[in-house]
Amino acid sequence: MSQTPLLRLYRRMQAWPAGQWLFSRAVCLKAPYFASIAPRITALEPGRCEGRIRHRRKVTNHIGTVHAIALCNLAELVAGLMTDASLPPSMRWIPRGMQVEYLKKAAGTIHAVATPEAPLVAATTGYDLPVRVEARNSAGEAVFRARISMWVSPRPPR
Template sequence: MADTPLLRLYRKFTRWPAGHWLFSRAVCFKAPYFGSVSPTFRVLEAGRCEATIPHKRRLQNHLGTVHAIALCNLAELVGGVMTDASLPKGMRWIPKGMTVQYLKKAVGTQRGVATPLVPIVAAEAGYDLPVNVDVFDPAGEKVFNAVITMWVSPRPGRDQK
């Protein structure tokens, strides 16, 4: 699979000191809402994305754990970035739906890992791409799972690009 522009950018930034932080800020500049969970990307490659969010007071619920919606934001972020970094040329994506399971209290820095459940391929027609996202606590225990359905379809006029 050829490198996508996003993968090239990630590789370029992460060669520099503080490159993971800088790449994370660039993604949040493009999609500002995700800055609300202060993510840091740790791994990005075709078919895999990992990022962390800190356990900060502003991300807590009334129980003092990381809020469920902060975990959903992390899931959508790593799922979307993984999808974008893995798409064949001429394809586009958008999230279509998400099913989540809260497995245990989320305490401490949370690490989200996104992987596709089926191969990501170029196609003449749109298709559903299920993306699995697991979120782990600092002890490596799974605290949350999401399956995000991405709608993947050809870009209009893709033969001209």
């Protein structure tokens, strides 16, 4: 399978000084809402995306931990990037739903990993693709899990 434009951009930028930071900023320019969590994409390949957010005031809740919605934003971001980097060019995607589990208070740098539960394939009709995301704190403890339903469908003809 050929590389998607997103994956090509990611791989090209990794050779640059501050490439991860620049790629993460570019993603936030395309989808501005994600800038609210200041993510850093640390790995992207077909079938896997990793990203992290730092625990800072902007993502802190009233009890001093990382806010639940900041964790959801990180999960949706890494799941979407993984899906985009993995799909054949004839397909497109959109998140359709998310189920989450908050396993323990999230503090410190949070690292999330997204992987598909099934192969991403070209198809003539749309299908549901479940994506698993697990987020861990800096001690390696799981603090959050999500299952995101991505609706994958053929791109309309131009």
